[in-house]
Amino acid sequence: MNLVRAELERLAARRFVQLMVVLLAAAFAVTVVTTLGGSHRPTAVELGRANAQAAEEVRRLEMAFDRCLRIKAGTLSPDENDYLPRDCAQIDPALSDQLPTASDYLSGVFVFSKEAEPLLYFLIAFLALFGFLVGASYIGADLNSGGVVNLLLWRPRRRTVLATKLGTLLGGLLGLSVLASVAYLAAFWLIGQVSGLTGRMGGEFWASLGAVWARGVVLVLLTAALGFAVATLGRHTSAALGTVAAYVVVWELGARLVFQILQVGRPDRFMLSSYLGAWLAGEVRFWDGNACGGGISGFCDGSYTLGWPEGLVVLLGLTAALVTAAFAVFRRRDLI
Numbered sequence: 001m002n003l004v005r006a007e008l009e010r011l012a013a014r015r016f017v018q019l020m021v022v023l024l025a026a027a028f029a030v031t032v033v034t035t036l037g038g039s040h041r042p043t044a045v046e047l048g049r050a051n052a053q054a055a056e057e058v059r060r061l062e063m064a065f066d067r068c069l070r071i072k073a074g075t076l077s078p079d080e081n082d083y084l085p086r087d088c089a090q091i092d093p094a095l096s097d098q099l100p101t102a103s104d105y106l107s108g109v110f111v112f113s114k115e116a117e118p119l120l121y122f123l124i125a126f127l128a129l130f131g132f133l134v135g136a137s138y139i140g141a142d143l144n145s146g147g148v149v150n151l152l153l154w155r156p157r158r159r160t161v162l163a164t165k166l167g168t169l170l171g172g173l174l175g176l177s178v179l180a181s182v183a184y185l186a187a188f189w190l191i192g193q194v195s196g197l198t199g200r201m202g203g204e205f206w207a208s209l210g211a212v213w214a215r216g217v218v219l220v221l222l223t224a225a226l227g228f229a230v231a232t233l234g235r236h237t238s239a240a241l242g243t244v245a246a247y248v249v250v251w252e253l254g255a256r257l258v259f260q261i262l263q264v265g266r267p268d269r270f271m272l273s274s275y276l277g278a279w280l281a282g283e284v285r286f287w288d289g290n291a292c293g294g295g296i297s298g299f300c301d302g303s304y305t306l307g308w309p310e311g312l313v314v315l316l317g318l319t320a321a322l323v324t325a326a327f328a329v330f331r332r333r334d335l336i
Contacts, residue, residue, distance in 0.1 A: 003161070007168040016137050020130050024180065027126060031119070032187050039110035039196040046109075050102035057100040061093040103199050112192030113199025116185065116209055123184050124216030124280070131173050131224030132240070138169055139228050140237030162330050166228055166323070173224050177217050215280055215308065222319050229319070232326035247272070263290045266304060272314070279311030 011017060042050070068088040070076040078084060089095060103111040139162075192198040230240040252271055259267035268274040268286040277284045288302045 003164050004168055007164055008172060011138060011168055011172055014134075014138065014141075016141075017134055020134060021176075024126060024130060028123075028180070028184060028187075031122070032191070035110055035115075035188065036191055036195055038108065039191065040108055041195055042106055042109050042197065046106060047102060050105040053105040054100040054102050058093060061091070061096075061099075065092050097204070101200065103197055106197070110188075110191055110196030111199040112189050112196065113201050113205055116188065116205075117212060119188055120181070120185070120209065120212055120216065121280070123181065124213075124219065127173075127177050127180065127216070127220045128223045131220045132227035132244075134173070135169055135224035135227035136231040136240035137237045139165060140231035140235070140240065143232070143235045144237070158331050159327060162232070162327060166225065169224055169228060170221050173220060174217065177220055181213060181217075211282070212280075215282070218312075219276070219280055219315070222315050225319050225323055229322035229326040232330055233322070265290050269304075269306065272318070274306055275311040275314040277311070278306035279308050279315055281308075283307045 064083075065088060067076065067082070068084060068091060071078045071082065071084060072088060083091075085091060093099060103109070103114060142165075189198065227240045230243050231237055234240065234243070252273060256267060256271065259270070266286070266288045274284065274286070283305055285303050285305045288304060290302075292302045
């Protein structure tokens with residue numbers, strides 16, 4: 001019997017996996033029903049009012065841009081409340097990627113183009129939790145119950161068995177993520193068509209949404225591999241759960257408080273959650289309250305950013321280190 005097929009059957013037959021799939025479907029259904037119940041098809045009066053408000057806002061932006069040009073040219077004296085960027089092109093409506101639209105001024109109307117990305121983040125978060133828990137329980141339960149020992153009697157190659165388990169887990173999770181994402185976004189697109197608006201869905205919208213989805217799927221696979229690796233090292237599912245709880249309490253909360261007391265510069269760069277957010281969002285901006293101390297006069301920008309390359313390096317490095325350690329320990333460990 002093929003080892004991969006056997007592991008796929010074992011994975012699909014696990015009650016915990018089936019329960020998590022049911023919970024995923026339930027969360028999906030609740031979100032869809034809630035969104036559908038809170039949205040309606042806008043009337044002609046609502047659309048006309050929203051279009052007028054959007055046009056008025058565009059005119060206001062154009063006037064602000066024209067005023068900036070005149071102030072820079074010296075033909076107009078600035079007021080104390082005027083916002084003057086270094087380059088007026090920064091507030092040029094013609095160069096803006098997101099001009100006000102009627103959908104911005106509609107209340108109680110679901111707009112797919114506006115809500116798709118936040119909804120996708122919700123799905124990614126659930127799938128990441130799903131992947132971590134399933135990855136930890138998949139190997140943890142087998143190690144604790146002796147299932148791995150029975151499997152090694154049939155296929156006595158430890159690395160092959162563990163690699164097959166990990167590969168089967170990641171492959172199954174990838175397939176589920178693709179199917180869930182397609183069904184999820186399609187359902188909300190239909191809600192926009194039937195009981196709301198689809199909004200602007202040009203090439204840039206789909207490219208941005210696709211980038212978020214791709215980074216999210218990678219994150220889901222990495223969290224599953226992390227759960228699998230930590231449970232392998234600890235020989236139990238609870239080892240992975242305990243490790244995450246300990247990390248959050250001791251480091252994300254405790255160490256952050258210590259850094260604040262000691263006034264450590266840029267403390268967020270030492271937190272795994274910062275790199276996770278940077279990878280998923282593409283870029284995150286943090287504020288360093290200690291950067292502008294010490295009697296600095298004038299304008300001081302204490303902000304700093306972390307981008308997705310740094311996030312990917314940290315997440316990949318951590319996952320690779322733990323998976324490598326898991327394989328090394330599994331190869332030499334007494335499993336009885």
